[in-house]
Amino acid sequence: MDVVVPTAAECRTRSRAADASRRLAACGVDLLFPLQCLVCRRRLLRAWPAHFEQTGRRAAAQPPWVFERFGSRALGFTIQFCEECFDRLLDRRRACPRCGRPVGPYIVADDDCPSCRKRSQAYRRVSRLGVYDGVLRQVCIRAKSPNGGPAAASLALALFLHQRQRLESPGYDAVVAVPTHWIKTLTGHHNAAYTIATVLARCLDLPLLEKALIKHRRTPDQSELPGKLRRRNLIGAFRVSDAQAVRNKRLLLVDDILTTGATATETSRTLRRAGARAVDVAVIAIVEGTR
Numbered sequence: 678m679d680v681v682v683p684t685a686a687e688c689r690t691r692s693r694a695a696d697a698s699r700r701l702a703a704c705g706v707d708l709l710f711p712l713q714c715l716v717c718r719r720r721l722l723r724a725w726p727a728h729f730e731q732t733g734r735r736a737a738a739q740p741p742w743v744f745e746r747f748g749s750r751a752l753g754f755t756i757q758f759c760e761e762c763f764d765r766l767l768d769r770r771r772a773c774p775r776c777g778r779p780v781g782p783y784i785v786a787d788d789d790c791p792s793c794r795k796r797s798q799a800y801r802r803v804s805r806l807g808v809y810d811g812v813l814r815q816v817c818i819r820a821k822s823p824n825g826g827p828a829a830a831s832l833a834l835a836l837f838l839h840q841r842q843r844l845e846s847p848g849y850d851a852v853v854a855v856p857t858h859w860i861k862t863l864t865g866h867h868n869a870a871y872t873i874a875t876v877l878a879r880c881l882d883l884p885l886l887e888k889a890l891i892k893h894r895r896t897p898d899q900s901e902l903p904g905k906l907r908r909r910n911l912i913g914a915f916r917v918s919d920a921q922a923v924r925n926k927r928l929l930l931v932d933d934i935l936t937t938g939a940t941a942t943e944t945s946r947t948l949r950r951a952g953a954r955a956v957d958v959a960v961i962a963i964v965e966g967t968r
């Protein structure tokens with residue numbers, strides 16, 4: 678059988694044609710189902726990074742490959758925030774690198790802050806998009822609703838773009854989502870942590886360890902319990918079902934909201950006991966004033 682090897686020029690033409698058809702298909706989808714900002718409902722001309730290209734602003738914050746890899750709504754990974762609403766999600770105050778909580782301008786917080794300095798923490802550090810308040814709180818609540826996939830994916834992409842260097846520099850080996858009990862998945866509850874972890878794993882080009890960490894005991898809802906009981910409520914609730922997958926690995930543990938840190942602490946401890954070398958946490962929002 679003859680094998681026809683295309684020339685370099687033919688390859689370039691083909692790749693340009695494939696590129697053009699992909700963009701044409703994306704435009705068609707946008708015409709039929711126009712994208713709207715999830716917060717203010719303003720129509721977005723195209724998927725977010727391309728929208729920013731059109732406005733000619735924030736060029737450094739938008740790696741072009743994000744549109745190429747995540748712009749297709751067929752994949753469900755599109756940022757659906759306009760530029761103004763994206764800015765309102767962020768918390769621009771200085772954050773403690775260890776616990777992720779905002780710190781005042783005159784406080785020394787190079788490695789930790791006064792509120793976490795004396796506390797032992799099973800995870801090394803926290804990366805987050807903003808504080809659980811205002812617009813970010815609204816979108817986080819939406820991300821947990823039964824149709825919360827686009828909101829959760831948009832938040833995950835926003836987190837990646839905002840904290841890209843912090844998420845890439847430690848050189849993680851894999852991403853793990855904070856799991857929910859399987860009964861909860863039967864009740865139409867959207868697992869926001871899992872969607873966020875999926876998007877972050879793709880952005881960081883890392884494997885997502887889907888079944889390595891499981892929640893094997895049902896627990897009362899954390900939001901209904903005071904701080905001390907939250908920690909007790911979760912003791913022994915998680916289990917590593919695939920120790921080989923986590924042993925000696927640097928893991929990025931992903932959840933949607935960090936309140937007292939009880940869930941992050943218990944899941945990190947479980948992973949460390951199973952042999953994980955280090956665990957860092959990435960969340961969309963951090964709740965201020967809770968410990």
Ligand SMILES: [Zn+2]
Nearest residue numbers: 714717759762
């Ligand atoms: Zn908006």
Ligand SMILES: [Zn+2]
Nearest residue numbers: 773776790793
């Ligand atoms: Zn701190």
